[in-house]
Amino acid sequence: MLATRAIADQLAHKDAVKGRSLWADARTRFFRNKAAVGGLIVLLLVGLFAVIGPFVAPWDYEEIDWSVLGRVAEAGRPSLETGHWFGTDPLGRDLFARTVQGTQISLMVGIVGAFIAVIVGTFYGAVAGYFGGRVDNVMMRIVDVLMSIPYMFVLILLLVVFGRSMLMLFIGIGLVSWLDMARIARGQTLTLRNKEFVEAAVATGVGPFTIILRHIVPNLLGVVIVYATLLVPSMIIYESFISFLGLGVQEPLTSWGALISEGSGEMVNGTLWMLLVPLFFFVVTLFGFFFVGDGLRDALDPKDR
Amino acid sequence: MFTFIFKRLLIAIPVLLILIVGTFILMYAAPGSPFATERGVPPAVLANLERQYGLDQPFHVQIWRYIWGIVSDFDFGPSFIYRDQDVNDLIAQGFPVTLTYGFWSFVVAVLVGGTLGIIAAIRHNTWLDYLAVGISIGAQVLPNFVLAPILVLIFTLWLGWLPGGGWQGGQIEYVILPVIALSTSFMASIARIARASMLEVLTSNFIRTARAKGLPMRRIVLRHALKPALLPVISYLGPAFVGMITGSVVIDIYFSTGGIGQFFVASALNRDYGVMMGITVLLGTLTIFFNLVVDILYAWIDPKIRY
Numbered sequence: 001m002l003a004t005r006a007i008a009d010q011l012a013h014k015d016a017v018k019g020r021s022l023w024a025d026a027r028t029r030f031f032r033n034k035a036a037v038g039g040l041i042v043l044l045l046v047g048l049f050a051v052i053g054p055f056v057a058p059w060d061y062e063e064i065d066w067s068v069l070g071r072v073a074e075a076g077r078p079s080l081e082t083g084h085w086f087g088t089d090p091l092g093r094d095l096f097a098r099t100v101q102g103t104q105i106s107l108m109v110g111i112v113g114a115f116i117a118v119i120v121g122t123f124y125g126a127v128a129g130y131f132g133g134r135v136d137n138v139m140m141r142i143v144d145v146l147m148s149i150p151y152m153f154v155l156i157l158l159l160v161v162f163g164r165s166m167l168m169l170f171i172g173i174g175l176v177s178w179l180d181m182a183r184i185a186r187g188q189t190l191t192l193r194n195k196e197f198v199e200a201a202v203a204t205g206v207g208p209f210t211i212i213l214r215h216i217v218p219n220l221l222g223v224v225i226v227y228a229t230l231l232v233p234s235m236i237i238y239e240s241f242i243s244f245l246g247l248g249v250q251e252p253l254t255s256w257g258a259l260i261s262e263g264s265g266e267m268v269n270g271t272l273w274m275l276l277v278p279l280f281f282f283v284v285t286l287f288g289f290f291f292v293g294d295g296l297r298d299a300l301d302p303k304d305r
Numbered sequence: 306m307f308t309f310i311f312k313r314l315l316i317a318i319p320v321l322l323i324l325i326v327g328t329f330i331l332m333y334a335a336p337g338s339p340f341a342t343e344r345g346v347p348p349a350v351l352a353n354l355e356r357q358y359g360l361d362q363p364f365h366v367q368i369w370r371y372i373w374g375i376v377s378d379f380d381f382g383p384s385f386i387y388r389d390q391d392v393n394d395l396i397a398q399g400f401p402v403t404l405t406y407g408f409w410s411f412v413v414a415v416l417v418g419g420t421l422g423i424i425a426a427i428r429h430n431t432w433l434d435y436l437a438v439g440i441s442i443g444a445q446v447l448p449n450f451v452l453a454p455i456l457v458l459i460f461t462l463w464l465g466w467l468p469g470g471g472w473q474g475g476q477i478e479y480v481i482l483p484v485i486a487l488s489t490s491f492m493a494s495i496a497r498i499a500r501a502s503m504l505e506v507l508t509s510n511f512i513r514t515a516r517a518k519g520l521p522m523r524r525i526v527l528r529h530a531l532k533p534a535l536l537p538v539i540s541y542l543g544p545a546f547v548g549m550i551t552g553s554v555v556i557d558i559y560f561s562t563g564g565i566g567q568f569f570v571a572s573a574l575n576r577d578y579g580v581m582m583g584i585t586v587l588l589g590t591l592t593i594f595f596n597l598v599v600d601i602l603y604a605w606i607d608p609k610i611r612y
Contacts, residue, residue: 145320148543148596152551153569153585157328160573160581161335237448241551244450245558245570257450264454264559267462275454286446 026222029299036295042288046281050107053100058083061097062252078273087273089259090266098254099277105255106236107285109169113235116174118228121181126216128182129189130208140186143179151176152238156247164250173238177231184227188220222300229293233286240282256282306604313600317593324589325375329368332578358383381583386575392583395568402472403553403564406480410488410549418492419538422499426534427526429504437496444493449552453486453559470560483556490552491545498541503534532606539603543596550588 030036059065065088078087078095086095128139155172162168192198193216201211240257242248249255254262256278263275346354355361359370374380381392425437447455460482461469473479506512507530515525554566561567565584572580 145323148320148547148593149324150547150550150585150588150592152554153581153588154328154331156569156573157331157581157585160576161331161578233446241448241450241555244555245573247570247573260451260454264457267454267458272458275458279451279455282451283446290442290445 022222026296026299030295033295033298035291036298039288039291039295042284043292046103046285046288047107049281050100050103053103054097057094057097057100059094059097061093061101061254063093063097065092065094086277087271089262089274090271093252095274095277098259099281102254102256102259102278103281103285105166105249105253106239106257106282109166109173109239109255110232110236112170113173113177113239114228114231116170117178117181117231117235118224120174121178122185122217122220122224123212124178125182125185125187126189126212126220129186130193130212130216132190132193136186140183143182147179152241155238156242156245159242159247164247166249166253169239169242169248173235177235177238181224181227181231184223185220188223189216192216192219226293226297226300229289229296233289233293236282236286236289309604310601313597317597320593321590322372324593325372325586326368328582328585328589329371332582333364333367335578358385375586381587382579384572384577385579386572386577392580392587395580396565396583396587399557399563399565399568402562403557403566406483406487406556406562406564407549407553409480409484410491411546413484414488414491414495414545414549415538415542417488418495419499419535421492422496422501422538423503423526423531423534425496425500426503426507427522429507434500437500441493441497441500444490448490449486450555450559452489453482453555456482456486457559470562472560472562479562483560483562486559487549487552487556491548494545495538495541498537499534502537503530506530506534536603536607539599539606543592543599546595546599547592550592 065082065084078085084094084096086099089095089098124139124143128136155176158172159168198211198215201215206214236256239248239255240260243255243257244261246258246261249258259278260275260282263271263273263278266274352361359367362370371382374382379393381396383391384395421437421440425434428434457469460467467478467482469482471479512525512530515529520528553564554569556562557564557566558570565588568580569584571577572584
């Protein structure tokens with residue numbers, strides 16, 4: 001009797017067992033994955049480069065170094081003395097400052113575009129999946145229809161018709177890329193719809209849109225995060241694609257695609273740094289995002305283990 | 306089967322209409338007249354020009370004329386910038402070029418990618434598998450506009466083996482670099498998909514039965530595993546086609562091959578709405594019909610699909 005009481009007391013005074021949430025589990029799994037952590041570090045470095053770059057750069061991204069102009073191939077080389085750490089571009093503008101600027105724009109388009117796509121896609125998919133039946137049929141048929149259109153041409157058409165602005169680029173890229181997200185969100189919602197907690201919510205008289213917001217969307221979060229990290233690099237590729245064609249960001253602003261395009265046009269003159277610097281940042285960042293995305297998928301999706 | 310094809314066609318037609326009407330509305334909504342220049346055109350001249358191109362008509366008349374022109378005469382309308390050219394001329398000039406390297410890119414992507422993926426799956430966890438996986442990861446970060454300059458740098462500037470641009474009527478050495486640049490990323494995707502699905506099929510029960518029967522590995526792969534393993538690859542062909550059409554724009558611009566993409570970008574920079582719209586509609590039509598073919602192919606190969 002006394003012994004049991006002692007044990008009971010002991011148990012009562014013991015610290016509560018710390019629960020391991022799904023997210024805590026996922027975090028430990030993620031940080032055990034070396035490639036994913038490496039990718040994350042690379043991404044942080046690139047982000048840091050974009051943020052503090054403008055304060056470090058001795059030159060402005062629009063400023064033309066007149067002493068270099070006309071003999072870029074010799075005087076515009078990357079060097080510490082002139083302050084052009086990455087060299088200059090064909091017009092004598094500092095490539096370091098321009099790469100910083102291009103990195104800012106490319107990252108911004110990637111993240112904002114992915115954000116728009118994720119929000120639109122998640123809600124569209126969740127609504128379609130939750131209501132099911134005819135609504136689902138019509139909504140997903142619309143997605144199918146939109147998917148079979150070469151959206152890049154429509155996007156370029158949009159950009160030309162409504163003027164080339166950053167805002168248009170964001171909206172356009174975001175609007176054409178929510179389709180996959182909608183499909184994924186719908187698939188997940190279909191399995192969630194029949195769970196007990198949704199049933200309970202329906203039974204207590206919660207409205208359908210509140211259920212979607214409060215009960216369905218939070219449960220989609222894992223998939224959404226994974227997909228969003230994989231979406232950012234494809235947004236960056238889209239933007240670079242459009243800028244490579246000269247239809248994206250406009251001078252004096254620049255982006256990785258525009259810089260790669262410029263550098264590849266100057267290759268013949270032996271000014272390889274103009275191509276290799278933006279190429280390096282582009283490739284490294286994409287690798288970073290892909291590895292982080294893969295790591296997140298392994299961490300958040302218990303199915304694959 | 307025929308009812309299935311018929312149903313699919315019935316869906317394809319409204320999709321096409323949506324595409325045409327959508328692009329037309331976009332163009333119609335575009336601010337300013339397509340003939341307005343920086344120097345300014347007298348209003349009377351502008352009105353005359355617009356009348357000649359039928360732009361003074363109300364919206365429904367214009368769009369009806371446009372759609373009817375495409376349906377009855379396959380006429381995609383005029384260019385608003387060059388008086389002596391219409392969209393059909395540009396298509397007739399550029400399309401054979403795009404088709405040539407596009408076709409070869411498709412063949413390379415499917416054959417090389419499929420073979421690579423299947424061999425990687427059969428030789429799972431050997432150096433061949435790792436090589437295939439490595440290639441497909443590497444190709445993910447090398448989209449065509451990144452790969453094209455690298456290829457030209459290596460094969461034209463350093464090695465001097467292949468020309469870095471031009472077309473010359475499609476001589477083989479002018480086609481190689483565009484095909485590599487366009488097909489690589491799709492080849493990698495196909496290899497990845499084929500590997501994953503082959504791995505899955507190889508662990509399924511009917512393969513174990515076939516093995517237990519004592520069939521040789523070669524026969525198991527060719528007779529039993531190949532068909533189900535290729536189904537996901539077939540469903541990827543549609544998106545791959547869209548991607549290649551989009552990528553052909555970069556190829557045309559970078560290698561100056563003179564394909565359709567070159568006209569598209571030129572018209573985008575000139576704000577030549579007529580040409581842009583014509584090319585968008587044409588490529589959209591092609592995509593929709595290609596998807597139709599893929600769907601039918603899929604239904605034909607996969608016995609589980611009912612129609």
